[in-house]
Amino acid sequence: MLRVLTLSSLFPDASRPNFGVFVEGQMLGLAAHPDVALKLVAPLGLPPWPLGHRGRYAQLSALPQHEDWKGVETWRPRFLNLPGTGGRFHAAMLTRALVPLLSRIRRDFPFDVIDASFFFPDGPAAVALGRRFGVPVSIKARGADIHHWGRAPATAAQVIAAAQAADGLLAVSQAMKADIAALGIAPDRIRVHHTGVDLTRFAPRDQGTAKAALGIDGPLIVSIGALIPRKGHDMVIDAVSALPGVQLRIAGEGPERPRLAAQIARLGLEDRVRLLGSVAHGDLPPLLAAADVMALASSSEGLANAWIEAVASGTPIVIPAAGGAAEVVTSPAAGRIAGRTAPAFAAAIGELLAAPPARDAVRAAAAGFTWEANTAALYDHLSGLVASRAQSSG
Template sequence: MLRVLTLSTLFPDATRRNFGVFVERQTLGLAAHPDVDLRAVAPIGLLPGPLRYLPGRSALTTLPAQEVWKGIPVHRPRFTAWPMTAGRHHARALERALIPVLDAIRADFAFDVIDASFFFPDGPAAIALGRRYGVPVSIKARGADIHHWGRNPATAAQVRAAGQGADGLLAVSDAMADDMIALGMPADRIRVHATGVDQDRFAPVDRNRAKTLLGISGPLIVSVGALIPRKGHDVVIEAVAALPGVSLRIAGAGPDLARLEALVAHTGAADRIRLLGSVPHADIPDLIAAADVMALASSSEGLANAWVEALASGTPIVITDAGGAREVVTSPDAGRIAARTPAAFAAAISDLLQAPPSTAATRATAARFTWEANTAALYAHLSGLVRERVERAGDPAPFAA
């Protein structure tokens, strides 16, 4: 039995049910493996002192320190995320907060490996803790954890050192692996670990009927992602505004809301373009499947889950040449890769609306992205790290019974 300690600051809780749902799904899959016993630690970064009780932040202070989340034992220790420091002290603060928690866990759960499912601040803390407990460490890179924290002068050295110190590394795409290598991480320890998609939940539907239920007639474009500049919702808004009769629905919340609302009003297309706010993940499949196109103009990505969820739904995508885009848009049936400009996105969307691929052909492009494959690959990776560590120590029995 492989005993796994999964560590992730990107994990849902009762106040943020859409937060890190892909990490949650990966963890649930691994926990269900017949040869895995898993405990999860989902640390919560809080501002210091009274700042943590500011509106919009205080709910995090009410979360339990320990609970069973969808069948998984989850610990939620707090660490201080100091503002105005560009993240410089996050990893060390996280490490200090985790030591007493992991000491207690290890008393009755002698985990074999630490699976850090996000690179920063989780990765540097995991390396220190792996040394403390004498177990191998794996760190997974997903996107902003490398593209932001790995290039931020205050944290880049920590990210690079964590990558160099890890026993194994995971990347969501070949492009992400290349970015990790460019930062100085060892290529021979990186394994591409593709995301999964629930092929039953994300599946084609009667598109016309689905649009009618949404109160929409005519072509529908959907965009899914946090309302932050990196996601490029402004590009998609301007693109759709230039396409008469085409509607746009954006699912996501974030600090860019006011700016995007003003942009929608400025385009004069408020009757066709709506910001839906945070949509429960359970409702996302119906929204995506109703769309003729899913468009996302990200400036950077690893390999966005929204891309493959759309394809599994039979909905082609228009995306920028970011991250693993070319590993997903492998044929015209999957959609188009466009320059990050409103004109280029409008042209690509128009092209797909005029000559749409069949939903079956689009869905087939996502066939390889399954949670079953994701779980099998993760188990093989983690168990391999433990086996290598044990073999180096000369013990022929890698896992406890």
């Protein structure tokens, strides 16, 4: 039996059910493996009192520190998040918080490996903890954890040092692997580990019925992602403004909402463009099945789950050449990789609306992205690290 301690600061909770839902999917898949026993540690970074009990942090402070999360024993320890430091002390504070907790967990659950499912601050902390408890460590890179923290002056050295010291490295796409290698890490130490999608839930449906349920008659574009500058929702809005009669629904929440609402009003698009706010992950399948195109103009990604969920639903995508885009858009039916400008997006969306690909042909692009494949590869990776450690120790 492989005993796995999964560590991820990017993970859903009762106050943020969509936060890191793809990490949850990976964890639940591995936990269900017949030869795996798994415990989860999902830390919460909070600023010092009283800030840690106010505003957006109040709900996090109120979360239980120990609970059963969908059948998995879960701890949510708090670590000190010092504002204004650029994340410089995140990993050290996380390590300090986790040493006593992992010492207690280890009494009854002598974990064989630490599986860090996000690179920062989890990765550097996992390396320190792996050394302390004498177990191998795997770290997975997903996107912003490398693109931001791996380049930020206060944290880049910590990310690189953790990558060099980890026993195993995972990257969510070939492009992400190249980005890690660009930090000076040997490419042969990095294994590509694609995300998964539930092909039962995300599947084509009767599009007319799905649109009618949304009160839409005509072409529908959907964009899914947090309302932050990196996701490029403003660019998709501009693109749709050039496509008469086309509706746009944006699922996500974030600080850019007021600016995007003002843009929609300025362009006179209130009757065609709607900000849906945060949409529960379980409510995304009918929205994607209704759409003619899913368009997301991100400036950077690892390999967005929204891409995979869209094509699994039979909905082609329009995305820039960001991250693993070329690993998903492998045929014209899957969609278009467009220049990251509103005119380029409008042209690509227009092409797909004029000649819609067969939805089963679109869905074929998702065939290799299953949670079953994700689980099998992760088990092989982690068990291999444990076997290598045992062999070197023997």
